[in-house]
Amino acid sequence: MLTEAPPSLPYVSGNRRSASARRPPAPHYWRRLVPLLALLACLTRVPSFAHPLWNPDEGYLAVQARMLAHGGTLYETVVDRKPPLVPWLYEAAFAVFGSGSLTPLRVAAIAAQLGTAVLLTSIARRRWTDAAGRTAGVLYLLASVGLNPEDAQAATFEVFMLPWTAAALWCADRRRWGWCGVAVAGAFLAKQTGGAVLLPVAWLLWRGGAPRTDVLRCAVGVALPVLAAALATDPAGFLFWTVTGSGAYASFTGSELHVLVRGLTNAAILAVACAGILPPIVRVLRLARTGSAELWLWLGASAVAVLAGFHFFGHYYLQLIPPLALLATASLQILPRERLLDALLASACACALFLAWGLLAPRPELSHARHVAAAVHARTAPDDRVLIWGMHPETYWLADRAPASRFLTAGLLTNYSGGREGARVGERWAVAGAWGVFRAELATDAPKLIVDDARGAPYRPERVRSLARILASYREVVRVDGAVLYQRVPEEER
Incomplete structure (x- = not known):
């Protein structure tokens, strides 16, 4: 039985490929891959167009956007416990396309999922191989719809948060610390729990021995967009509604059994969706060290974000899928090729199951x-x-x-x-x-x-x-x- 990764394989612990794996990029790699990922992103989001609304969060955002368009002020006459980025996105879409349909937001959600997949592809390709990049992007998109359709197909906070989290890791991987901070801020401004990506970013800063100037660039990149958002709304209201005013809401007291059952149910649903992702991760954990501590930190921080507030709504679990896709890709680098085919087939079958659920289930x-x-x-x-x-x-x-x-x-x-x-x-x-x-x-x-x-x-x-x-x-x-x-x-x- 294997006890460690064979040294001849392209997988290495850390965030760089081995010297033998480095080579000029394939000239048509992105030209060929992006259209395929775009097609897959569209196919996985087909059910989102089946209903005018998927959940109350979409309704809340739509009403907020109309109120803002008619002179409302965020965190004063228009309030919610969420940061401003997604309400502003809805407001902008309504200003351009009208407020009678969420179709433009459905298209924006497709773009967000495609953007996340492309960033994960780029991360995996840089760390491992061209094939690994394709694997990461495809596995992510196939698993991205793996929850109750009202959670996975809605154009709400988590969907627009995920590209920012992936961008933060992408920038950190390339030591672009200022932009990395901006991406962390973008994730937080889409939803507070997006700020969890700061943990793996901080690890990469520390492990790479970044000088103080890089730490400062990252910190400024985080602080400036958040400060700008606060000043663009109402600073006191921004602080209250996004950070300090949810003490009673973020409590496990009240219907503990009901909430626990919901959490376990949604975890089980996501496990079915990740039928092709989880087995390679588990198998490699048994056989060898997978390395890439920042990916495990990303997954762990995302898991803590799911637990935050003790509500365990299904859409919270979307935050787990990007790090899981990258960890599965890492694991598949040291497993026989047939494991890759098994992972893709299982993921495709699970995806088809959830798409059928989205298209056929009553509302x-x-x-x-x-x-x-x-x-x-x-x-x-x-x-x-x-x-x-x-x-x-x-x-x-x-x-x-x-x-x-x-x-x-x-x-x-x-x-x-x-x-x-x-x-x-x-x-x-x-x-x-x-x-x-x-x-x-x-x-x-x-x-x-x-x-x-x-x-x-x-x-x-x-x-x-x-x-x-x-x-x-x-x-x-x-x-x-x-x-x-x-x-x-x-x-x-x-």
Whole structure:
């Protein structure tokens, strides 16, 4: 049995190929490979075009973008617990193509996945061989859809974060430390957990014995874009909403069993998607050292990012796929060639399974949101503001009606998220100061229609006294698919 990698193989520990493996680049390598990767990226994202929306995050971003287009200010009158990069992307896409469809964002997601695959290809090719580069890009794209379609096919934060994380490793591999810092900042500004890529970057800085000037370049590269984003919005609001204001949300307390089951389920789903990736990694771990400590650090830091917040939503797991693809590619360099064919075949079969899931599975929550949106649209005028009390902000976008509050879900006002039950759901667990602002918004311009879309959830009006008092000025007019629509009672009838 092997105990170490044979010295004649092109794989080496570290971030450079052996001298015998260095050679002039193949003249047509990228010209031939990029179109194939682009075709594969398009094929793997075909289900994304099957529905107008995939999950509430897309709906939240779409509503935010409309609010920003109509004069809203991020982290003041438009709020979320996320950094600004993806909301700005949605706003820009709506400004160019209109806000009636997310198709331009679907195309942007394809470009993001292709960009990630190309960067991983370049990293693997530089470290090992031309074939290794192709392997890394293909394995990544095949595994990239390996989650519940509402997580893998949506054009949301993680998809647009991944190219930045791959770019950070690409730049660090080439000792371009200033741009490496910019890429780390880009990952953080797409989603906070993207900043986890700083750990492998720091390792490469330390291992390479980088002088202080390189460390400074990297630090400045990280700091300047983040500072610019804070100044472009509201610095205090930026700090609160992206860093300090989510203490109650980032807690394991409440529905621990439910959350644990979700985490294990999503991990199992991703393991199926990585049926071609995991076996080579495990086999090489048994036979030899794989080297490339920075790739293991990248995977470990990404795993910690998945755990952060203790919610374990499926889309969090997307962050694991790029380092897994590179580690599998590294492992395949010291395994017989038939292992590569097995890995590609298993990955292709898993990918086909998830694509079929995306194309054929019903979307009951989307159907519900569309039914409610149709009722809201029919009972309001275009200029009327409405309040949807629930966890489906996409209803505003589908109904083409403006929200009556900056708080687009009941989660920000009750700490409910992802099925959390028990003692940590209610007004006292809301974002600090949210209820005072919420009451002022509704007192200044009362919504024409309020939709109670709780459907028995822990944040239902009976358990939220402030909302119950607000509903006292409204009367029920219709029930739609479990949601209750309330219309404001005229002043003279109260």
